[in-house]
Amino acid sequence: MTIMRQNEVIIRVAGAAGDGVQSAGEILIRTFARSGLYATSYNYYQDIIRGGESWYQVRASDVKVKNQGDGLDILIALNQDGVERHTNPDINEGGASPLGKDGIVIFDNSIKNYTKRDTNYCSMPLADIAAKYSKNTLLKNTVGLGAAIAATGIDFNIFADVIRDQFGKKGEIAELNVKAAKEGYDYYLANFKPLGKKFKFGKKKYTISGGMAVALGAVAGGLKMYVAYPMTPASSALHFLAQHAKKYGVFVKIPEDEISAINTTIGANYAGIRAMTGSSGGGFALMTEAVGLSGMTEVPLVIYEAQRTGPSTGLPTKTEQGDLNQVLGASQGDFPRIVFAPGDIEESFYLTREAMNIAEKYQTPVFIMSDLYLAEHYDTIDSFDLNFTIDHGLRAKDNEPDYKRYLITETGISPRAIPGQPGNMHNEDSDEHNEYGDVVSDAVTNPQDRIRMMQKRMRKLDTYIEEMKPTPTYRIQDADYVIIQWGSTKGAVEEAIDILRSKGIKIGAIEVKNVFPLNPDIGTLLKNRKKIFAVENNYSGQLSKYIAAQFLVKPELITKYDGEAFYPNALAEEIEVRIGKKNEVIRE
Amino acid sequence: MPTSIPKQELMAPGHTACHGCGATLAMRYVLKALGEKTVVSVPASCWAVIPGAMPFRTLDVPMVYTPFAATGASISGLREGLDIQGKTDYNVVGFAGDGGTADIGLQGLSGAMERGHNVFYIMYDNEGYMNTGVQRSGSTPYGARTTTTPVGKERDFKKENKKIVADMMIAQNVPYVATATVAYPEDLIKKIEHAKAVNGPKFIQILAPCPTGWYYPPEKTIEISRLAVQSRMFPLYEFVEGRFYLNKSFKPVDVSEYVKAQDRFKHLNEDEIENLRRYVEERWNQLLEWEKLYSSPIKA
Numbered sequence: 001m002t003i004m005r006q007n008e009v010i011i012r013v014a015g016a017a018g019d020g021v022q023s024a025g026e027i028l029i030r031t032f033a034r035s036g037l038y039a040t041s042y043n044y045y046q047d048i049i050r051g052g053e054s055w056y057q058v059r060a061s062d063v064k065v066k067n068q069g070d071g072l073d074i075l076i077a078l079n080q081d082g083v084e085r086h087t088n089p090d091i092n093e094g095g096a097s098p099l100g101k102d103g104i105v106i107f108d109n110s111i112k113n114y115t116k117r118d119t120n121y122c123s124m125p126l127a128d129i130a131a132k133y134s135k136n137t138l139l140k141n142t143v144g145l146g147a148a149i150a151a152t153g154i155d156f157n158i159f160a161d162v163i164r165d166q167f168g169k170k171g172e173i174a175e176l177n178v179k180a181a182k183e184g185y186d187y188y189l190a191n192f193k194p195l196g197k198k199f200k201f202g203k204k205k206y207t208i209s210g211g212m213a214v215a216l217g218a219v220a221g222g223l224k225m226y227v228a229y230p231m232t233p234a235s236s237a238l239h240f241l242a243q244h245a246k247k248y249g250v251f252v253k254i255p256e257d258e259i260s261a262i263n264t265t266i267g268a269n270y271a272g273i274r275a276m277t278g279s280s281g282g283g284f285a286l287m288t289e290a291v292g293l294s295g296m297t298e299v300p301l302v303i304y305e306a307q308r309t310g311p312s313t314g315l316p317t318k319t320e321q322g323d324l325n326q327v328l329g330a331s332q333g334d335f336p337r338i339v340f341a342p343g344d345i346e347e348s349f350y351l352t353r354e355a356m357n358i359a360e361k362y363q364t365p366v367f368i369m370s371d372l373y374l375a376e377h378y379d380t381i382d383s384f385d386l387n388f389t390i391d392h393g394l395r396a397k398d399n400e401p402d403y404k405r406y407l408i409t410e411t412g413i414s415p416r417a418i419p420g421q422p423g424n425m426h427n428e429d430s431d432e433h434n435e436y437g438d439v440v441s442d443a444v445t446n447p448q449d450r451i452r453m454m455q456k457r458m459r460k461l462d463t464y465i466e467e468m469k470p471t472p473t474y475r476i477q478d479a480d481y482v483i484i485q486w487g488s489t490k491g492a493v494e495e496a497i498d499i500l501r502s503k504g505i506k507i508g509a510i511e512v513k514n515v516f517p518l519n520p521d522i523g524t525l526l527k528n529r530k531k532i533f534a535v536e537n538n539y540s541g542q543l544s545k546y547i548a549a550q551f552l553v554k555p556e557l558i559t560k561y562d563g564e565a566f567y568p569n570a571l572a573e574e575i576e577v578r579i580g581k582k583n584e585v586i587r588e
Numbered sequence: 589m590p591t592s593i594p595k596q597e598l599m600a601p602g603h604t605a606c607h608g609c610g611a612t613l614a615m616r617y618v619l620k621a622l623g624e625k626t627v628v629s630v631p632a633s634c635w636a637v638i639p640g641a642m643p644f645r646t647l648d649v650p651m652v653y654t655p656f657a658a659t660g661a662s663i664s665g666l667r668e669g670l671d672i673q674g675k676t677d678y679n680v681v682g683f684a685g686d687g688g689t690a691d692i693g694l695q696g697l698s699g700a701m702e703r704g705h706n707v708f709y710i711m712y713d714n715e716g717y718m719n720t721g722v723q724r725s726g727s728t729p730y731g732a733r734t735t736t737t738p739v740g741k742e743r744d745f746k747k748e749n750k751k752i753v754a755d756m757m758i759a760q761n762v763p764y765v766a767t768a769t770v771a772y773p774e775d776l777i778k779k780i781e782h783a784k785a786v787n788g789p790k791f792i793q794i795l796a797p798c799p800t801g802w803y804y805p806p807e808k809t810i811e812i813s814r815l816a817v818q819s820r821m822f823p824l825y826e827f828v829e830g831r832f833y834l835n836k837s838f839k840p841v842d843v844s845e846y847v848k849a850q851d852r853f854k855h856l857n858e859d860e861i862e863n864l865r866r867y868v869e870e871r872w873n874q875l876l877e878w879e880k881l882y883s884s885p886i887k888a
Contacts, residue, residue, distance in 0.1 A: 052604070052641065229692070230723040230736070239721070242736045245744070254724060254736050257657060257692035282632075286657070313632065313653065 006198050008061040009152050010069050012096075013141070014086050015078030017045060017052045020138045023166070024076070024145055025056030026378065029207050030162045032060035033380045035154050036201035040491075041378045042068035042565070044093065045317050053081060057096070060152075062200045066344070066491030068377070070569040072099045073195055074151055076144045077107040083114045094564025104192070106147045108140060122147065122192050129183045133176045142177045146184030151195050156185050205380035210370055210488075211236025213348035214304055218276050220349070221356030222390045225251045225275035227264040231283040232316055233372040234306040238278065258286035262303070266290060270299045270428065272418035274356055278304030281323040282313070288330045291365050295335030297428040298406070298414070298457070300359035300366075300393075304352070307371040309563045318563025319372035321487055324542040327367055328516055334454070336412075336461045339367040339516035343490030345379040351513065353388060361393040362460045363416060369515065371537065373565040374488035399423035404435040408452055412459030461517050471519045475501060476508030480530040481579060483509040484555055486543050488565065489535050495568035500575060507575070512543065523551045531579060533558055535566065592774050594620045602644030604637060608806025610796030610813060612638060613770040614712045615647075615683060618794075621780035622708075624649060626679040627670070629663050631693065632656040633685035634719040635712070659684040660696030663707040671706075679784070681708040686727035687717045690751050697753070701762045701789040708783060709791045711753055714798035722801040726751035729821065731864055732852045734801070739855045749867065754793040758827045758878075761886065764790035765827040770797070771813035772824070775835070779826060786829070795822045803851030812849055819846035820868045823875055830885030832878045843868055 013024045025041055032039040039060035046052040059069040077083040085091050087099045099105055101118045108126040124147060130139035142163065149159045160178045167174035208216075215237040218226070226241045228234065238254070245252045255261050261277045268275035279287065284305050294301040307323040309315035327339055340355055342348040352368050359366040396403060396417035405426040407414040414435075417424035427433070431441035434449045474494050476482060485493040493509050500507045510525050512518070526532055534544030534555035541557040548554060558574055560566055576582040598619035605612045611634050619626060628651045630636055636653060640646045654662035659682040667680045682700075684693055689711040697709060716734050717723040724734040729750040733739040737746040757765040764786040768776040776794065783790035797813050799806040816822040817838055824835035843865045847853040856864075 046641070230717055230720050232720060235721060235723070238723075239735050242744075243738050243740065246742050252736075256690075256694065256726060282655070312655075313636065 005061070006196070007063065007200070008059065008065070008069075009073050009195065009197050010057060010059045010071055011074040011076065011148055011152075012055050012057045012072055012086060013076045013078065013144075014053070014055040014082030016081075017054050019054075019078045020141045021045075021054050021056050021078065024141045025058055027145060027162055027166055028058045028148070029060075029378050029380070030165075031149065031154060031159045032058065033205040033207045034162060035158045036204055037062055037199055037380070038064045038205065039207070039380050040065045040068060042373075043376055044096070044564075053085070055082070055086070055093075062202060066495055067568060068096075068565065070567055071097050073103050074148050075099045075103065075105040076141075076148055077105055077111070078141065078144070080111045080114060083107050083111055087117045087119050088115070094562050095567040095570050096564075097567075104151060104195070106144050106151075106188075120192075122188065124184070124187055124191075126184065129187070130180055132183075133180045139177065139180050142181045143184035146181030147188035149181075150185040150188035151192070153194050153197050153199075156182065203382065205382060207378050207380055208345060209236055209376060209378050210342075210345050210348045210374040211306070211376065212240045213345045214278075214352045214368060214370065214375070215240045216384070217349035217352030218302070218356060219248045219250060220384070220386060220388060221353035222274045223248075223250055223276055223356065224273040225253075225265070225268045226277070227253050227255060227261045227268070227275065228278045229254060229256075229258045229261045229283055231280045233308055233375040234278040234280050234283070234304060236375055237304060237306075258283040259290070262287040262290040262301075266294055266299050266301055269301055270297075270419070272420075274300075274302075274360065276302040276304060276356075278306065280306050280308050281310050281326060284323070284326065284330070291337070292331030292333060292335060293430050294365045295331065295337060295457070296333075296430050298363040298416070299428065300363050302352075302355050302359045302366050302368070304368045304370065306375045307369065309372075309561075315563040317372070319488070319537060319565055320561060320563065321371055321489075321537040322539070322542070322561070323369070324515065324538075324546075327369060328546070335457055336362065336364045336464075337367065337516060338362065338364065338464060339369060339514070341369045341487040341513055341515045342374070343485070343487060343511055343513065344374070346381060346384075347513065348374065349384055357391045358464070361391055362413065362464055363393065364460060369487060371488050373537075396421065396424050405437045406433060406435045406453060406456065408435060408456050410459070411463040412456050413463065414456075465517055465520065468514055468519050471521050471525060472511045472513060473525065474509040474511060476510065476525065479506050479508035481505070481507040481575070482526060482529045482532055483507065484512060484526075484532065484534040484544060484547060485509045486512040486515055486536070489537060492566035492568045492571055493535055496571040496575065499568060499572040503576075503581075505576070505579070505581065512547075515543065518547065518550055522547065526551060526553050531556060533575060533578070535571065537561065537565065593617070593777055594623075596620060596623065598624060598626070598648040600646050600648060602640050603646040604641055604644075605634065606798075606800045606806065608799040608809045609634070609638070610770050610798060610809050611635060611685070611712045611714055613773075613809075614710070614776075614794045614796045617770070617773050617776050618681065618683070618710055618780055619647075619649060621777040622679045622681065622784070625677055626681055627652070627666055628681045628683050629654050629659060629666060631659045631662075631684050631688040632719070633688050634714070635683055635685065637719060656688055657692045658696055659688055659693050660698070660700035660709065663709065664700045664703060664705045667705045667707050679708060680706070681710060683710045683712065685717075685719075686711060686713045686715060686753075687725045690726040690753050694753070697791075698760060701757060701760060701791060704788050706787055707789055708780075709789065711791070711793045712796040713793055714796045714801060715750070716798070716801050718798050718801040727753065730867065731847070731856050731860055733855060734852070743855060745855060752793075754791065754825075757791040758832070758882070761830070762791050762827075763788040763829055765792075767793045767795070767822065767824050769795040769813045769817060769822060769824070771810045771817065775824065782826065782828065801852070803854075804849060808849065812846070815841065815846040815849060819843045820872050821846050821864075823872065825875065827882065830882060830887075832882035834875050834879055
């Protein structure tokens, strides 16, 4: 059962790929952001260039919205399939709610043959209105958006400004769009009732996607070079950086493959600048060997790994958290690596920025693990805190007498010299080496060097664990039940907890942002609970197994691997069933 | 006039390419020329998506997907696997885009060609990563705008020249190398037939215009494909057992006619078009020299 809040609206634009679904959705979220509401979005699309069903959902409220949300207020259907599919309670769109009896569906009056269901049909002359202004059939989307804006009660002028921005320099086209939208807006008000939403409008917000947040976080963390090979969903960061390369002073290059991308990045870091690479699971697989190179030679490296549904090509436009085993296991041998998993867009910014410092401080590979849902959806933010100090870590002075690149230290961190610095000649070798960097790969001649060097490198993890921040939690005091959560499931988990708490179930979550190494405080946080759940967007519960092994706990798995993100209501229901507060719901 | 194009259709309706897709025409003609005893290997590319989504399947020949970098390796194994079973009469075709060929797949391609497997490697060249959102590739020509060589306030269009894989294959002395394009299907099919007569590796680069990534109306694909040849932006040639033949039987047009027909070049000013004009001229002269240079087979 979904309770619709008066200060919240969920709009879904549905059509075929190539119908302009995404740009319509983006205009909506910008409009909400600019009118001072919080909003978030969800893009459901397929790996098809044209055709195929797609939809874009925007949820807005005057309080922070954490995920795409349950329920649906307004459906803008651009074709008959859209009208049919999203009003049909028997069709499961990866968990998205169909339109209910209080919702409205806005569609063109040429669509006539649909199954009549218990909802409000707003058949409108969208195409006829659009035809008055342009031959471009996509203009009917704008008319539909105008009608939806009228239904929400948002100020039309704000919407008009967003359209003008969207069409930029094409002034005439922008004005045509505004006029068409206004006619849609007026038509709706003359013929149908608004939804009666009441919002408290706050300050204007910014809209930003997870991929953009990673890119901006890296720039704020001193990024000077981004080298990556395009792969959905990591490409959103690449495109954003390519577009703004000059403005941010970042050198952006797309080499011939991922092997080249990561090794170019390592080369640049070795040269002494902050460089980063990014890919999704398939491309990251090609980077594997170089991850260990960075670990062994102790060259800082930041890798953005945006997961999508695997294995192999999988579902290229769908989300999953299935790459953790790969990231934790990438490359042969033991070496220190640090893995971050931001849970939302703000964390994507802050953790990427932090990763830039951590990589240089610990001279080792650092990962930002995101996923398609987090990387591609847009969210609103008030602002970022830009107060940050770049820490280049331990650097050698010029002409150090008896310079040892891999000096054995208590922290495991050795002073780093970079090419061009006077003196300090050394090798950074991928073979095992001694403190000077000289190769000792024939361990028979000096096994002690191997042992000491291995221990020195691995000690960096102990040093890092000491500086780790406590594991973030959500409503965990007094909780009988606790959910282990990582990455983009954060919003859905938190909202599910709110739902369960409102029913008197004492439940909370630990949010694992430091996926590797794990914070030892997790053991304490999981102690004395009635039950531990692990919520993961994958089949086998990759994080859960690894936490189970480290802390000797037995989390109960709740997984989803249909390519879609979790929805809070469905998750809350599932948990109720598992703790015996509700009889099992029979589902397909 | 009777056409030399075989009537047999091995590509049925139901594919999911964009309207006006040059890459689909390329596949259709290649299969017409090769017939049904053909196995196709496709890496990540537009063609990984084009064969159709449930419930459609557009190809009437067996097809296998391979990782992005692996077309050369995949067809090597396919060929030898078939041969071991005595199925030597099957054609093995790698059908890869320019990203999968000029960039990530180059090493695998070169290896397969050098080892001498009896395979066809077809590079359908749409001059960018069109399946993943129009990013630049090594095969994108100078001057083009893509999402990774964007033109907005900054004019970051591609400044590097096109990497011409067919030229590299000639340098590697591959037994059969040709360039073709979809505007000239008879020529394309004739080249596949010539290639078939060669026992060994063959490489054919087919220019496949892309309305989605070149930003032109879908109905102009054939026209643009033709202009590419006439403007000498994409010369047609054949390299057979060490001999080089350049196709000169067309009415030349100025580069600007080709450039102005596509919005991916819209931002170019006269000086920049002149750069292209000079490049085209110099390359053409170079190809004329190649006719003299490559006039007999060189073999150990």
